[in-house]
Amino acid sequence: MDITRIERRYFLAELNSEMLSKRITQKELGKYLGIRQSQLSLWLSGNRGMSLDNLIRISNAVKDWETRYDHTLNEPSFEDGEPEQTLSVLIKKHLKQQGMAQKTLAGRVGTSQSRISEYIRGAVVPSLGIASRICKELKIDPKLFVDACSRL
Numbered sequence: 001m002d003i004t005r006i007e008r009r010y011f012l013a014e015l016n017s018e019m020l021s022k023r024i025t026q027k028e029l030g031k032y033l034g035i036r037q038s039q040l041s042l043w044l045s046g047n048r049g050m051s052l053d054n055l056i057r058i059s060n061a062v063k064d065w066e067t068r069y070d071h072t073l074n075e076p077s078f079e080d081g082e083p084e085q086t087l088s089v090l091i092k093k094h095l096k097q098q099g100m101a102q103k104t105l106a107g108r109v110g111t112s113q114s115r116i117s118e119y120i121r122g123a124v125v126p127s128l129g130i131a132s133r134i135c136k137e138l139k140i141d142p143k144l145f146v147d148a149c150s151r152l
Contacts, residue, residue: 033057088121111130
């Protein structure tokens with residue numbers, strides 16, 4: 001076993017321990033991040049590799065859990081003024097407000113439903129043209145959208 005594997009297993013053990021101490025379930029964390037619980041489970045058990053970006057997203061979400069998450073509502077909560085929204089939260093919130101499905105949004109902005117899903121999961125950052133069309137269709141302030149993209 002090389003040092004990289006040992007370090008990854010140690011990091012995952014620490015991450016799982018922190019989740020346990022904060023009573024964060026994989027289901028809650030997956031819902032918050034827009035990642036299927038089954039995928040998250042494979043990553044956290046070390047049975048499937050994950051990108052560094054996803055590792056950082058998961059780690060940051062666990063680290064900041066108390067300040068960014070209202071456990072009673074199972075929705076992200078924010079304090080003091082304008083929320084620091086992730087792209088996932090922003091798109092989901094506005095899809096719900098507009099009563100629009102991902103597939104409908106995809107058709108209107110000229111992309112696929114799977115690509116919209118990737119934006120929501122944080123796997124891909126939309127191009128400027130697509131971002132502009134998403135903002136227009138979902139009536140999102142472009143500044144909020146850009147701020148959310150910069151947090152990926």
